[in-house]
Amino acid sequence: MGAEILYGFKVATTPENLVFCFIGVLLGTLVGVLPGIGPAGAMALLLPISLKITPLGTFIMLAGIYYGSMYGGSTTSILVSIPGEPASVMTCIDGYQMALKGRAGPALGISAIGSFIAGTISVIGLMVFALPLAKGALKFGPPEFFCLVLMGLTLVTYLSQKSAEKAFMSALIGMLLSWVGIDLINGQSRFTFGIMELNDGVGVIPLVMGLFGISEVFMELEKDERIEVIKTKIKNLLPDREDWRQCTGPILRCSVLGFLLGIIPGGGGIIANFMAYIMEKRLSKHPERFGTGEIVGVAAPESANNAAAGGALIPLLSLGIPMNATVALLFAALLIHGVRPGPLLIQEHPDIFWGIIASMYIGNVLLLVLNLPLIGLWVKVLKLPYRIIFPMVLLFCLIGAYAINLSTLDLKLMLGFGVLGYLMRKFDFDTAPLVLAFILGPMMEVSMRQALLLSQGSFSIFFTRPLSAACLGIAALLLLANLIPFLKQRRKKLEEIQIKE
Amino acid sequence: MGLRRVNGWISKKDADLWTGLFLMVLSGAIIREAIDLEVGNPSNPGSGFMILGASAVLGLLALHQFIKSLRSFKHKQGAAAEEIHWGRIVAVVSANALYIFLLQLLGYLVCTFLFLSFCFQVLERGRWIPRVIGSALTTFITYLLFARLLQLNLPKGVVPFF
Numbered sequence: 144m145g146a147e148i149l150y151g152f153k154v155a156t157t158p159e160n161l162v163f164c165f166i167g168v169l170l171g172t173l174v175g176v177l178p179g180i181g182p183a184g185a186m187a188l189l190l191p192i193s194l195k196i197t198p199l200g201t202f203i204m205l206a207g208i209y210y211g212s213m214y215g216g217s218t219t220s221i222l223v224s225i226p227g228e229p230a231s232v233m234t235c236i237d238g239y240q241m242a243l244k245g246r247a248g249p250a251l252g253i254s255a256i257g258s259f260i261a262g263t264i265s266v267i268g269l270m271v272f273a274l275p276l277a278k279g280a281l282k283f284g285p286p287e288f289f290c291l292v293l294m295g296l297t298l299v300t301y302l303s304q305k306s307a308e309k310a311f312m313s314a315l316i317g318m319l320l321s322w323v324g325i326d327l328i329n330g331q332s333r334f335t336f337g338i339m340e341l342n343d344g345v346g347v348i349p350l351v352m353g354l355f356g357i358s359e360v361f362m363e364l365e366k367d368e369r370i371e372v373i374k375t376k377i378k379n380l381l382p383d384r385e386d387w388r389q390c391t392g393p394i395l396r397c398s399v400l401g402f403l404l405g406i407i408p409g410g411g412g413i414i415a416n417f418m419a420y421i422m423e424k425r426l427s428k429h430p431e432r433f434g435t436g437e438i439v440g441v442a443a444p445e446s447a448n449n450a451a452a453g454g455a456l457i458p459l460l461s462l463g464i465p466m467n468a469t470v471a472l473l474f475a476a477l478l479i480h481g482v483r484p485g486p487l488l489i490q491e492h493p494d495i496f497w498g499i500i501a502s503m504y505i506g507n508v509l510l511l512v513l514n515l516p517l518i519g520l521w522v523k524v525l526k527l528p529y530r531i532i533f534p535m536v537l538l539f540c541l542i543g544a545y546a547i548n549l550s551t552l553d554l555k556l557m558l559g560f561g562v563l564g565y566l567m568r569k570f571d572f573d574t575a576p577l578v579l580a581f582i583l584g585p586m587m588e589v590s591m592r593q594a595l596l597l598s599q600g601s602f603s604i605f606f607t608r609p610l611s612a613a614c615l616g617i618a619a620l621l622l623l624a625n626l627i628p629f630l631k632q633r634r635k636k637l638e639e640i641q642i643k644e
Numbered sequence: 645m646g647l648r649r650v651n652g653w654i655s656k657k658d659a660d661l662w663t664g665l666f667l668m669v670l671s672g673a674i675i676r677e678a679i680d681l682e683v684g685n686p687s688n689p690g691s692g693f694m695i696l697g698a699s700a701v702l703g704l705l706a707l708h709q710f711i712k713s714l715r716s717f718k719h720k721q722g723a724a725a726e727e728i729h730w731g732r733i734v735a736v737v738s739a740n741a742l743y744i745f746l747l748q749l750l751g752y753l754v755c756t757f758l759f760l761s762f763c764f765q766v767l768e769r770g771r772w773i774p775r776v777i778g779s780a781l782t783t784f785i786t787y788l789l790f791a792r793l794l795q796l797n798l799p800k801g802v803v804p805f806f
Contacts, residue, residue, distance in 0.1 A: 195794055308705055312667060315702040319674060319695065326691040333681060333691055357740075364732045364767075531778075534763035537736070538756065538786065541743060546796045554744040562737065570659045588694045600687025 151497030167204035171211020182212035187351040191543040198480035203502040210452040217254040230412030230448040233420035237440030252380035254445040255514040261398035261446035262507040265453025277461035280486035285593035290614035297618040317577035321584025353560025361565040390442040401447030405454020411467040412448035419447030468575035471582040664710030671703030751801020
């Protein structure tokens with residue numbers, strides 16, 4: 144493995160890839176710091192521009208945005224008590240309290256250092272686990288891929304922040320949208336309404352830009368908020384000996400926890416951030432200190448969300464299945480370049496696989512350098528008025544969507560998806576399952592139809608093969624778990640009616 | 645079934661009721677299209693096979709949501725509790741639509757300048773001179789970045805010399 148890693152560093156340290164890595168982590172920190180604009184939106188904005196650069200450069204830059212945003216999110220959580228990123232929600236609790244007590248410096252310092260350690264651990268994990276998983280995945284056939292995707296989507300809907308039923312509907316809409324265009328198996332045109340440009344299907348860039356970029360701006364437009372940054376001197380960024388003594392164990396534990404939670408579908412930084420905080424509070428000898436400015440309450444969730452970002456890349460690189468919406472954008476970026484992530488990636492494009500891993504090491508070092516000495520700059524960014532930021536985001540979305548095919552149809556689709564995304568948020572529908580299902584939909588359809596052709600129409604093929612049966616079993620259990628509260632509620636109501644009668 | 649507004653947004657019950665109804669109608673239309681496309685059979689699934697399955701499940705879930713919200717008597721508050729600036733949203737959506745409609749006709753420079761000036765003004769009213777200068781500068785810088793540096797073929801429209 145040593146030779147491969149050296150090869151990875153050789154390709155990742157070319158001047159242009161270093162520049163892409165720097166741009167990625169810089170933009171990632173920026174969108175992490177700014178509440179409202181998430182990594183998915185920023186990645187969507189850069190997708191069209193990435194057509195001009197190499198696949199490796201694209202992935203390095205976009206992955207930099209993904210894990211960079213986890214670093215940036217903590218700054219806003221600590222100084223404003225608003226999570227810059229949903230994955231930094233728990234950091235607000237103790238981070239802001241520390242800032243109020245004049246300890247903003249150590250809070251920012253430990254979150255950056257914890258993130259660095261966690262990021263490094265997750266890159267090592269990625270290197271160790273992705274290879275054997277990819278080798279195992281070479282034995283997968285269409286039934287396994289279908290069931291894996293089905294399980295992934297079921298888990299994503301189960302773990303949705305909002306109603307699981309609505310998340311399921313959202314995923315179904317995404318799937319149906321992904322089947323617009325020419326049928327990959329028999330060449331029949333579907334839902335194109337006579338529009339030739341729709342034969343290639345709905346573009347991922349207008350969809351993602353609309354759902355994540357435009358709708359996010361619409362959501363923010365309805366508010367009239369001004370960000371109030373805490374007025375405190377940020378000094379002593381490096382944690383002292385006592386801080387280190389308290390935080391070393393939690394950082395290491397939460398790095399492993401975050402990494403494992405990142406691998407599971409729908410997991411990612413948000414759940415890792417929550418779980419790490421809860422776990423450390425339970426393990427602590429002084430749980431009562433949590434919520435009052437406890438440094439472990441900052442180090443633990445921040446380490447976990449960064450480790451989760453690395454973990455989430457394992458299923459993408461080894462199985463070719465993105466497990467959350469942001470990683471789905473990395474998948475889409477590689478597909479646009481004609482590179483298919485999956486079990487064959489390591490054999491067919493070793494430069495991309497090892498280059499990505501090496502670039503993540505480099506990115507983590509860059510993030511540490513960017514976050515600690517440049518903290519003053521990020522505080523200034525936080526004070527940027529939204530009346531300047533939002534028109535710029537809209538303009539970049541418009542240029543980006545137009546640039547792909549030089550077609551106004553993509554612009555119309557993007558605006559349509561922007562309005563759809565806004566309405567979905569207002570009606571409590573999660574947009575992430577839609578995007579994930581949109582990207583996985585074609586794979587799901589092709590693998591199901593191929594599996595049925597292989598079995599001559601027998602659905603038993605999905606139950607008789609061990610892995611596909613296991614995945615279906617997990618999906619069924621999750622669906623049942625969703626039904627239990629509903630059935631309990633129904634039973635309670637029936638009992639109430641009987642008592643009244 | 646009139647809409648009940650709660651703090652600038654319709655109640656959760658009404659929201660669920662109407663989205664349930666809309667998704668039921670949508671899934672019905674998709675099921676019809678899937679049948680027209682040819683569903684096939686399990687041993688030879690056609691183009692409409694998966695579409696039929698997915699839209700049928702969507703229809704059932706939408707029906708469940710519709711019935712659930714009909715039975716619910718509560719009018720809980722909607723997602724947004726604060727007063728919503730509807731005017732801003734409608735103005736910005738319209739500006740986006742106009743931009744898309746006029747882009748080929750007027751070209752990138754004119755359209756972008758007008759779009760930015762309008763958005764800056766809508767988001768915070770005040771002195772117009774700094775906004776016009778800001779819009780012109782942003783238009784020019786983004787033009788240099790995208791059209792010249794990244795070689796994107798942006799529409800020229802009424803300013804053909806650029």
